[in-house]
Amino acid sequence: MSIKINAMSELGHYLGWKQKEVSVENQTIRTILIDLASQEQFQEKVYDPVEDALRAGVVILVNGRNILQLEYLDTILSENTDLTIYYPLGGG
Amino acid sequence: MSVGKGRKILYVDPDLCTGCEVCESVCSFAHDGAYNPMNTRITRVRIEPVTNIAIGCQTCSDAACIGACPQKAITKKEPENFLIINENKCDGCGFCIRACPFGAITLHTKTNKAISCDLCTTTEYKEPQCVECCPKEAIRVAHLVEVSEDKRIVAVKKLMENLGKTL
Amino acid sequence: MKGYTGKVARINLATGDIKREEISEEFCRNWIGGYGMGIKVVWDEVPAGCDPLSPDNVLVFNIGPFPGTILPTSSKYGVFAKSPLTGLFGMAISSGSVGAQMRRAGWNMVILEKKAPEPVYIMFDNDDIQIQPCSETLWGKKDSWETEEWIRHHYHDERIGVSSIGKAGEIMVRIACLTNDRNRQAGRTGMGAVMGSKNVKALAFRGTNSVEVAHPKEFYKKGKELIKISMGPVTIKYRDLGTPVNVLEFQKLGILPTRNFQSGVFEHAFDVSGEKMAETWVVKKAACSQCPIGCDHLVYIKDGPYKGAVASVDYECSFSVGSNCGIWDMPAITRAIELCDRHTIDGISAGVCVSFAMEAFENNVLTPEQVGYDLKFGDGDAMVRFIEDICLGRTEAGKIIGLGSRGAANYLGQNSMHYAMQVKGLEMPGYVVRGIKTAALGFAVAIRGGCHLRNGAYQFDIKGDFDRFTQDKPEERVKKIINMENDYALIDSYIICKFTRGIYKNGVDEQAEVYSMVTGIDVTGDDLRTRGAAIHNLAKCYNLREGATKADDYLPERDYTDPLPEGPSEGQYIDRDLYTVMLDAYYSERGWDSDGVPTQETLDKYGLSSFVNLDDLHPIEERRYMPCL
Numbered sequence: 001m002s003i004k005i006n007a008m009s010e011l012g013h014y015l016g017w018k019q020k021e022v023s024v025e026n027q028t029i030r031t032i033l034i035d036l037a038s039q040e041q042f043q044e045k046v047y048d049p050v051e052d053a054l055r056a057g058v059v060i061l062v063n064g065r066n067i068l069q070l071e072y073l074d075t076i077l078s079e080n081t082d083l084t085i086y087y088p089l090g091g092g
Numbered sequence: 093m094s095v096g097k098g099r100k101i102l103y104v105d106p107d108l109c110t111g112c113e114v115c116e117s118v119c120s121f122a123h124d125g126a127y128n129p130m131n132t133r134i135t136r137v138r139i140e141p142v143t144n145i146a147i148g149c150q151t152c153s154d155a156a157c158i159g160a161c162p163q164k165a166i167t168k169k170e171p172e173n174f175l176i177i178n179e180n181k182c183d184g185c186g187f188c189i190r191a192c193p194f195g196a197i198t199l200h201t202k203t204n205k206a207i208s209c210d211l212c213t214t215t216e217y218k219e220p221q222c223v224e225c226c227p228k229e230a231i232r233v234a235h236l237v238e239v240s241e242d243k244r245i246v247a248v249k250k251l252m253e254n255l256g257k258t259l
Numbered sequence: 260m261k262g263y264t265g266k267v268a269r270i271n272l273a274t275g276d277i278k279r280e281e282i283s284e285e286f287c288r289n290w291i292g293g294y295g296m297g298i299k300v301v302w303d304e305v306p307a308g309c310d311p312l313s314p315d316n317v318l319v320f321n322i323g324p325f326p327g328t329i330l331p332t333s334s335k336y337g338v339f340a341k342s343p344l345t346g347l348f349g350m351a352i353s354s355g356s357v358g359a360q361m362r363r364a365g366w367n368m369v370i371l372e373k374k375a376p377e378p379v380y381i382m383f384d385n386d387d388i389q390i391q392p393c394s395e396t397l398w399g400k401k402d403s404w405e406t407e408e409w410i411r412h413h414y415h416d417e418r419i420g421v422s423s424i425g426k427a428g429e430i431m432v433r434i435a436c437l438t439n440d441r442n443r444q445a446g447r448t449g450m451g452a453v454m455g456s457k458n459v460k461a462l463a464f465r466g467t468n469s470v471e472v473a474h475p476k477e478f479y480k481k482g483k484e485l486i487k488i489s490m491g492p493v494t495i496k497y498r499d500l501g502t503p504v505n506v507l508e509f510q511k512l513g514i515l516p517t518r519n520f521q522s523g524v525f526e527h528a529f530d531v532s533g534e535k536m537a538e539t540w541v542v543k544k545a546a547c548s549q550c551p552i553g554c555d556h557l558v559y560i561k562d563g564p565y566k567g568a569v570a571s572v573d574y575e576c577s578f579s580v581g582s583n584c585g586i587w588d589m590p591a592i593t594r595a596i597e598l599c600d601r602h603t604i605d606g607i608s609a610g611v612c613v614s615f616a617m618e619a620f621e622n623n624v625l626t627p628e629q630v631g632y633d634l635k636f637g638d639g640d641a642m643v644r645f646i647e648d649i650c651l652g653r654t655e656a657g658k659i660i661g662l663g664s665r666g667a668a669n670y671l672g673q674n675s676m677h678y679a680m681q682v683k684g685l686e687m688p689g690y691v692v693r694g695i696k697t698a699a700l701g702f703a704v705a706i707r708g709g710c711h712l713r714n715g716a717y718q719f720d721i722k723g724d725f726d727r728f729t730q731d732k733p734e735e736r737v738k739k740i741i742n743m744e745n746d747y748a749l750i751d752s753y754i755i756c757k758f759t760r761g762i763y764k765n766g767v768d769e770q771a772e773v774y775s776m777v778t779g780i781d782v783t784g785d786d787l788r789t790r791g792a793a794i795h796n797l798a799k800c801y802n803l804r805e806g807a808t809k810a811d812d813y814l815p816e817r818d819y820t821d822p823l824p825e826g827p828s829e830g831q832y833i834d835r836d837l838y839t840v841m842l843d844a845y846y847s848e849r850g851w852d853s854d855g856v857p858t859q860e861t862l863d864k865y866g867l868s869s870f871v872n873l874d875d876l877h878p879i880e881e882r883r884y885m886p887c888l
Contacts, residue, residue: 008511009504009533010495059723064512064827066723084511087496088721110546110553113359114486117329117549121479126469127327128363129418138417140404140441141569142543142557201467225329225483227490227551 001025001079005032008086015041029060030073032083046085057087099153099173100233102134102209102220104146108230111136111144115222115231122215123207130201133209134222134231146222146231148209149174149196157208160191165206175208182206261473262324262778263287264367268388270381272457273314273373277388282367288780289866291787292323293754295794296368297339297350302801304370307875308882311343311449312431312456314374320422320462321368323753324778326358326549327470329482331489332756334359334548336422337445343456344433344449344608344663345684345708346884347802347811351450352754353422354547355440360420363466375458380410380423382463397460398429402601403438410463423461424451425602427650431455432661433886434608434649434686438600442555442571443547446605448685448707449663473779481776485762489551493761497554498544502574503533505689506582512721513828514694516583516687518636519614520680520817523691524826527587531577540589545571552758558593564640565590570597578689579610584617584642591639595646602650608663611686613645615664615679616656624673630656658888666886677816682709683807684886693818694828695720695727697736700841703814704740706798712757714744728828730837737845745791752794767791793865796849796857800867804875806882809854812842 005020012018024032033047043049046058052073054060060067061084067075077083116132124131134148151173158166158175165181166188168174175197184204189197197208211233212220223231252258265287269278282296290296300319309315318340325333336358342349364383375390378398382389397406407421421439428435428451435451436444445451454460472478496504509515510528517525529535536556546553560568570576570593580595581587599606613634619625620634627633631654634641648657660667664679664686680687685708692699701716702709711717719739720727746767750757753770763769768784775781802811814833822832843853850861856876862868 006511008508010499013499059721061511061827066721066727068723069726069728082511086508088508088718110544110550110555112546112550112553113548114329114551118479118483120469121329121475124469125475126471127329128467128469130467131469138545140408142545142559144543144545201469225486227486227546228553 003077003079003081003083005036006082006084008084011045011086014045015039024077027077028073029062029067029075029077029083032077033073058085059088060085096235097171098235099151099171100211100235101151101239102148102211102222103232103234103239105230106143106145108228109136109144109146110228111138112227114225114227115146118221118225122212122217122221128201130198131207132198133207135195147194147196150194156191156193157188157197160187162187169210169213172211174210176210177206177208179203179205260284260287260778260780261471262328263292264362264365266366267368267370268366268383269370269372270388270390271372272375272379272390272459275390284780287324287778288782289790290794291749291752291790292367293321293335293337293352294339294350294748294751294798295790296321296752297337298348298794298798298801300368300370301339301341301348302797303870305341307804307878308806308880309341311341311346311349311453311884314457316341316453316456318371318450318453318457318459319368320361320371322358322361324774325753325755326362328472328478328777329486329549330755330773330777331485331759331762332547332550332552334550335754335756336361337751337754338437338450340450340453341805342448342450342684342707343431343452344886347683347805347807348707348798349448349450349453350707350751351436351445351447352751353437353439353443353445354550354756355420355443356418356548357420357422357439357464358754359548360418360464360466362470363468364464365466365468366464369462371457371459374456378458378460380406380461380463381459382410382414382465384414384465385467393460399426402426403603404441404601406461407439407441410461414463414465416465418465420464421461423603424454425650427602427604427652427661428452428455429460430652432604432649432652433663433666434604434612434661436603436605438603440547441600442545442557444600444603444605447607447710449605451603472777474776478773478776481773486551488762489759494552494758497552497758500533500537501554501556503531503536503556503572503577505574506532506577507534509690511827512694513823513826514691516578516689516691518585519583519611519618519678520687520691520815521618521821522825523694523823523828525582525585525587528582530587531581531589531592533574536572536589540572540593550756554758558589560590560593563590565594568594568597570594570600572596575689576606576610579607580613580642580646581610583610583614583689585636586639586642588639591643595643598643598646598650602647604646604650607688608686609646609649611680612649612660612664612667613642615667615675616645616660618678619667619671619675622673622675624671624675625656625659629659630654662886662888669885670888677820680709680815680817682814683707683811685709687815690717691823691828692814693823693831693833696730696833697725697727697740699814699818699833700736700838700845701740704812704842704845706795706802712747714740714747715757716740716743728831730834730841733841733844734848737841737848740845741848744795745788748791748794749787752791789865793867796861796865797867797871799851799855800857800871800876803856804878805884806878808883809842812855813838
């Protein structure tokens with residue numbers, strides 16, 4: 001099954017990609033992040049696979065829901081999940 | 093950062109400049125210990141709706157201000173070419189201000205003497221403060237040949253791209 | 260004192276009498292500047308229950324101790340009075356050049372009393388104050404951009420800071436604001452209408468004095484450090500795509516207000532997004548005086564029917580006259596923002612009033628006869644035309660909607676109050692709070708009305724500190740809201756820009772150090788935090804004195820009754836009972852009773868008892884002000 005991964009706004013600039021579509025089989029967020037962390041910038045800005053930790057200020061949404069309100073990195077992804085990673089901060 | 097000897101200017105990139113006036117503030121503080129855009133040697137100019145730039149002494153080779161000064165108070169610092177204004181001779185007549193085509197000279201509000209960019213050499217700071225502090229890194233000290241070289245490279249790159257000749 | 264000039268110009272506009280007064284160090288220490296000084300003066304001097312458009316209202320302009328220095332975003336000024344939109348505390352803050360120029364001219368505060376017998380502008384040329392008649396030159400003739408240009412040309416000084424009103428202020432449209440430096444507004448709560456009611460077109464400041472601080476070397480070093488930090492990741496959002504980056508982010512969350520907050524997703528979100536703007540529309544970025552960020556994203560329309568339109572486009576307008584009106588035509592949006600800025604009406608209120616009008620039109624509550632044409636969601640040209648009708652008061656509908664959405668709904672009846680998206684009379688900003696439950700409370704208790712800037716509570720929802728879909732953990736949520744509210748009260752008193760809130764690693768403690776470096780006044784972070792809470796409490800007292808009740812701390816009806824129909828926040832609404840539980844927790848944590856009235860103990864704690872009586876907070880007569888034609 002496939003899911004879309006969005007890197008929004010400044011993060012997208014930094015990573016050099018705004019959207020990826022990936023094929024997954026019953027995976028958790030963690031496994032996706034480990035995969036993506038093979039890109040150096042991703043490791044630097046988003047996820048440290050060694051510490052198994054998200055970088056400060058990163059928010060991950062699954063279909064608009066913050067993973068903190070789901071199963072965090074253990075959240076299992078399903079078909080057509082919209083996964084969004086970004087740095088939010090309010091503004092007017 | 094510009095190295096080497098020779099004539100130098102403060103080059104401000106109008107695409108990067110946002111008109112924030114930090115350069116004015118740090119310039120006046122570095123020289124006087126107080127913040128005042130009336131006593132600054134680099135001045136921001138904003139022309140609505142979208143133009144912003146900061147401008148100071150252009151270190152003209154044949155500087156109109158030097159000839160205009162009745163007291164002969166202005167000389168050049170070699171080799172950089174910025175102005176040395178002799179405060180003992182300057183009587184604040186303002187002829188240099190009238191002569192300068194760039195509006196780069198002003199009269200200090202307290203001393204009433206002419207002031208102009210000296211690349212912060214009369215301050216305690218090694219680097220010109222506007223260069224150090226500009227939040228957009230839009231200001232640098234440059235030799236004119238460096239400025240033209242940078243522009244040539246940009247222009248040629250664009251031209252080659254348009255002609256389909258880049259790899 | 261350094262930092263503060265301590266000088267106040269008190270102008271009786273009826274007599275032309277100008278009194279020069281001083282404020283003491285104690286006053287500065289207690290009220291700090293901006294919001295703090297503003298609320299104290301308004302409490303003391305505006306008669307309880309007065310009509311905000313009568314000569315009895317007092318209009319206060321002030322600054323804090325920082326303008327003119329290199330503290331990032333230091334050039335800010337505030338405008339305070341009783342609001343003719345909400346009938347409660349009116350406050351609006353702006354940046355650009357005016358704060359710095361006011362400081363260099365030597366003024367800490369300007370208090371405008373009564374009403375001038377004919378239209379005037381007031382020029383502060385350093386120490387010299389000139390009240391100049393302007394009915395031949397400016398009033399009724401020039402908009403705010405033209406006024407600024409005219410004054411600068413007239414005095415031959417491009418650096419003069421001018422804060423002015425356009426036609427909407429002159430004719431006292433309730434959502435009128437002040438504009439300075441073209442792209443900066445003292446926007447909310449109708450302060451432009453108060454200025455118009457006093458026959459004042461503009462305040463202009465020309466300052467040539469040097470600004471000194473108490474500890475110059477220390478402060479210079481600190482200032483440079485803060486500038487460097489401001490160039491880093493904490494501000495990248497504002498420097499890069501700017502606030503319009505919120506469009507797609509909110510779309511992802513399902514909280515992007517669409518068609519008068521009927522939905523939280525907009526099918527054309529990309530067309531009004533920060534990303535699209537950067538690709539296609541933005542021509543330059545500019546900054547306010549002393550701001551290292553430069554969040555002004557200038558859009559200039561090169562061709563088409565809106566050729567020549569130019570405006571600084573921020574998220575709050577991308578939503579208000581964009582998605583919120585169902586519009587994605589960027590040229591029309593740009594033109595609408597330009598009109599708001601020139602004729603001076605608040606961009607947020609304008610868009611939310613227009614969307615209210617569109618829904619009213621859809622429901623036949625506002626008729627084609629009153630409007631003069633069709634006013635439908637999605638019609639950019641109609642939206643632009645209607646914005647101008649509001650600004651210039653040139654149609655019946657323009658005049659009605661110019662009362663603000665609460666006043667207009669009150670006038671039109673037919674249950675239109677249900678979709679007047681306002682709190683206390685102030686239109687809601689660009690967040691569908693049904694999808695962010697902490698912000699739902701935060702925006703509704705905000706002291707000047709529906710506002711995201713008084714406590715920034717949305718950050719707790721968006722970061723995931725709390726579940727944005729549930730209304731659990733009321734005590735924890737309100738504690739966070741209150742902390743933020745007190746800190747923001749300080750930010751609005753210093754006054755600095757909230758976009759730099761992230762540069763102070765040690766928060767208020769670090770701000771206290773900077774404050775001491777500049778003013779020479781020794782304060783700790785705790786001193787300041789206490790003052791932040793005191794300032795907030797006094798503002799609450801003012802609202803109560805002017806007739807605000809617990810009902811004013813509730814959200815628009817729609818948020819309780821209309822679950823979101825689609826998108827990532829589908830089904831979300833605010834449960835009123837759970838909301839009340841959270842509101843009660845907020846009151847309790849604030850030291851207020853169950854009606855939201857500060858207790859005697861709380862008044863004592865914050866040193867307010869010497870001038871606030873509990874009786875003041877329980878007005879007997881019916882005092883709650885409603886804008887009417």
